Amino acid sequence: MQTVFKNRRLVLLSVIMLAFMNMLQAQTDEDAIMMSKNNLCSGIMYGHSSWNNYWEGTLKRDNQNIGTVSTNMFSIMENYGVNRRLNIIANLPYIETKASAGTLHGMRGLQDLSAWVKWMPLEKDLKKGTISLYLLGGASVPVSNYVADFLPLSIGLHSKTLSGRIIVDYQLGNFFTTASATYTYRSNVTIDRTSYYTTTLILSNEVQMSDVVSENFRIGYRSSHLIAEAVLSNMTTLTGFDIRRNDMPFLSNQMNATTAGVNFKYTLQKLSELAITGGVNYTVAGRNVGQSTNLNIGVFYVVDFSPKKKDKK
Amino acid sequence: MKKIITFISLAVITTAIILIACNKNISGRTDNLPALNPSNADLNAGTWKTVVLKRPDTFAVATPLAVTNPAYIGELNEIKGYQKNLTSDQADKIKYWAAGGVLRWNEIMRGLVAKYNLPPYQNADGTYPIPSSANPFAYPLFPFANPPYAARAYAYISAAQYDALVACWYYKSKFNRPAPYVVDTTIHASVTKTTLPSYPSEAAVLAGVTTEMMILFFPDEIANIQQKAIEQEQAAVMSGAASRSDIIAGEALGRQIADVFIARGRADGAGAAVGNQTIWTALETNTIARGETPWYSLEVPKRPPMLPVFGKVTPFLFDTATTSALRPGPPPATAGDQMKTELNEVYGYIKNPTRDNIRIVHFWADGVGTYTPPGHWDAIAAEDFITKNFSEVRWARNMALLNMSLMDAGIVCWSTKYFYFNARPTQLNPAIKTLTGIPNFPAYISGHSTFSGAAATILGYIIPEKANAYSAMAQEASLSRLVGGIHYKSDCTVGLTVGASVGNYAIQRAKTDGAN
Numbered sequence: 001m002q003t004v005f006k007n008r009r010l011v012l013l014s015v016i017m018l019a020f021m022n023m024l025q026a027q028t029d030e031d032a033i034m035m036s037k038n039n040l041c042s043g044i045m046y047g048h049s050s051w052n053n054y055w056e057g058t059l060k061r062d063n064q065n066i067g068t069v070s071t072n073m074f075s076i077m078e079n080y081g082v083n084r085r086l087n088i089i090a091n092l093p094y095i096e097t098k099a100s101a102g103t104l105h106g107m108r109g110l111q112d113l114s115a116w117v118k119w120m121p122l123e124k125d126l127k128k129g130t131i132s133l134y135l136l137g138g139a140s141v142p143v144s145n146y147v148a149d150f151l152p153l154s155i156g157l158h159s160k161t162l163s164g165r166i167i168v169d170y171q172l173g174n175f176f177t178t179a180s181a182t183y184t185y186r187s188n189v190t191i192d193r194t195s196y197y198t199t200t201l202i203l204s205n206e207v208q209m210s211d212v213v214s215e216n217f218r219i220g221y222r223s224s225h226l227i228a229e230a231v232l233s234n235m236t237t238l239t240g241f242d243i244r245r246n247d248m249p250f251l252s253n254q255m256n257a258t259t260a261g262v263n264f265k266y267t268l269q270k271l272s273e274l275a276i277t278g279g280v281n282y283t284v285a286g287r288n289v290g291q292s293t294n295l296n297i298g299v300f301y302v303v304d305f306s307p308k309k310k311d312k313k
Numbered sequence: 314m315k316k317i318i319t320f321i322s323l324a325v326i327t328t329a330i331i332l333i334a335c336n337k338n339i340s341g342r343t344d345n346l347p348a349l350n351p352s353n354a355d356l357n358a359g360t361w362k363t364v365v366l367k368r369p370d371t372f373a374v375a376t377p378l379a380v381t382n383p384a385y386i387g388e389l390n391e392i393k394g395y396q397k398n399l400t401s402d403q404a405d406k407i408k409y410w411a412a413g414g415v416l417r418w419n420e421i422m423r424g425l426v427a428k429y430n431l432p433p434y435q436n437a438d439g440t441y442p443i444p445s446s447a448n449p450f451a452y453p454l455f456p457f458a459n460p461p462y463a464a465r466a467y468a469y470i471s472a473a474q475y476d477a478l479v480a481c482w483y484y485k486s487k488f489n490r491p492a493p494y495v496v497d498t499t500i501h502a503s504v505t506k507t508t509l510p511s512y513p514s515e516a517a518v519l520a521g522v523t524t525e526m527m528i529l530f531f532p533d534e535i536a537n538i539q540q541k542a543i544e545q546e547q548a549a550v551m552s553g554a555a556s557r558s559d560i561i562a563g564e565a566l567g568r569q570i571a572d573v574f575i576a577r578g579r580a581d582g583a584g585a586a587v588g589n590q591t592i593w594t595a596l597e598t599n600t601i602a603r604g605e606t607p608w609y610s611l612e613v614p615k616r617p618p619m620l621p622v623f624g625k626v627t628p629f630l631f632d633t634a635t636t637s638a639l640r641p642g643p644p645p646a647t648a649g650d651q652m653k654t655e656l657n658e659v660y661g662y663i664k665n666p667t668r669d670n671i672r673i674v675h676f677w678a679d680g681v682g683t684y685t686p687p688g689h690w691d692a693i694a695a696e697d698f699i700t701k702n703f704s705e706v707r708w709a710r711n712m713a714l715l716n717m718s719l720m721d722a723g724i725v726c727w728s729t730k731y732f733y734f735n736a737r738p739t740q741l742n743p744a745i746k747t748l749t750g751i752p753n754f755p756a757y758i759s760g761h762s763t764f765s766g767a768a769a770t771i772l773g774y775i776i777p778e779k780a781n782a783y784s785a786m787a788q789e790a791s792l793s794r795l796v797g798g799i800h801y802k803s804d805c806t807v808g809l810t811v812g813a814s815v816g817n818y819a820i821q822r823a824k825t826d827g828a829n
Contacts, residue, residue: 039623064613064614102611103611103664103739103745103747103798104746104747104750104751105746105748119320121316122314122317133317135320135324137324147671147675149675161794162328164328183328185328187337188339191675193678193679194674194676195446196683197427197682197684201423201424201684202339203343204341204342206341208338217454244431244480246499247681248681287491
């Protein structure tokens, strides 16, 4: 049971490619904010996630031989505005895991590099409010040969991914609501052992990984210096098997999770290049995942590389 | 708007191409094997030395009908009827079983062990329920297929299959009735054509003996295995290799021979291997009385030690007196210098584990939810045997030699573990975090090392050109437990030596069993 880790920072990238486990979902690739032309937003983020209970299939339980599983994540994010309608986003995290009980060794390392292209083809003023549409394509790839087959303590699933996302946003005055849906293709994963058991014994070191579908809804307040929002998110792995009674979890379990939380982003009045973000969310329902609480904070700084004066949204 | 539509269309098309082109279906290493093609039919296998059966003709097999008999010709019509309308599913099953019955049953057995290799979840009061063979469908399901249980199951089924095929070959030779595809050339052979007589059918003998053995070893699976047995028998008939009377005689012979092994299994001491609270407490107090730190369970809540009396099970290759004779001297004293050195060595490996060390640990771990170390060696052997073109009876003889070595290695290993009852490294130094789970039994000697030492020894005899490779594998399997943080070096080096001594008993048997 990887930590269901969602970093929702209003400005940056996400490690969505990690699918549900260790899902760092940066604001920027899930929100309705665009960087202005030639602006580069750089940020660092810290996230902490932990769970004591997990779902063994649909059975919620704890496990005194692992206790509380916690994950710390440090990541660097970059978001560049090619123009106001086209942004490129990249992210790379370093992740550490630990179990508070039992004898299992924690894992740590650089995880997956992810990148998104975000295009806003449509922004239309209606009689009341503004509606905008965003289309995104993303990819992620593991940057090291980290251990995947050691759940719940692996730092990631070691799959390469491709994602397509659509975001619709409606803003009226300072109130906004955003909805998005994502389809993620995940590549198969090669593990260290030569066979494994799912619902049958498979004589291969290759694990078939299912694709993932996720949805995200948010609603809140948005002004030039403050964004505060409530977020509801859902992730479903299309196929997979359930963790057996008292067994260890495995890469190709059917991992589903629904999380609810809040995020904020505050841009300094006296220094509008600098913003701080924070958020917390909690896994309210799940299958073959940890019931994790996820916290994140981040600091972001925008540099304007254009010769003209900057104009930021 | 047009731009959006163009973009979306392109994205959808690209995605579809990627999803279609990148077929994620994986295939198993033995999914597509050619039909068994023995280089030697081993027609004299009826004279080979059996394991438990006193003589190959212990159970009578009726004289078959002559090939000119109208009833027999009717059986040929049954085959022709299938062959006229073979479905692709039937063709797949024929191909699957044609690769070899002993091979396929071993894969099925490995799957059963993996399915049942789950430790019971604790009761509300912190005690643990024990699977009951009298009530096998109640949680926890019977059996808990841990390494000693698995080693014994693999051994009994392999040895029973071997004895049954020796008896089968005895009668094949005696009655000498040719296969249907020889009697009638209009019958198509989907297996390799040989001069091997077909009565009784070796496929049916395997189906009968293996299904019957489930009564003792996997009672919840009798229904599923019965389906597999029917599938194997039907495949044999549809392939043109066996007629209905070949099947009926073979299955009956197999089941009767299985019952002999089941009787041995009920009396070999395994039923008492779990022990009881008196025994578990005595192990702890006796070790303390000797001035050593006793083993404690590192599970929460504490779980009783795994099968502490398994060391008293009757081996196949030697007697119980020899089990004690093969037991090594004691591990380093808990308070001594050698223990300090070995403990620090373990800590050194797990402080900052290398990726390659983790790979080695995980490659050989074969822990909870898997087919166990004996199953791993069966997998190694089976995939090598495929390349050797053995006959079915020789396959069975070689798997029996391997699995009897593994079971007897497990017996000596468990006898040692509970004779000394020593503590795991993490018990003495809680800072030692491990790269795989710590099994719930004492450390000295390492099961992986003992199993691997035995397996590499007998396999090196069966396939001499791979002897060095097997030895290197055994060394790595043994090392994996040290670098994983769950064993001291002594557990591993002594385990390999003890395993090799068990393997030598299998070699002695192999030299004199008539198959050479």
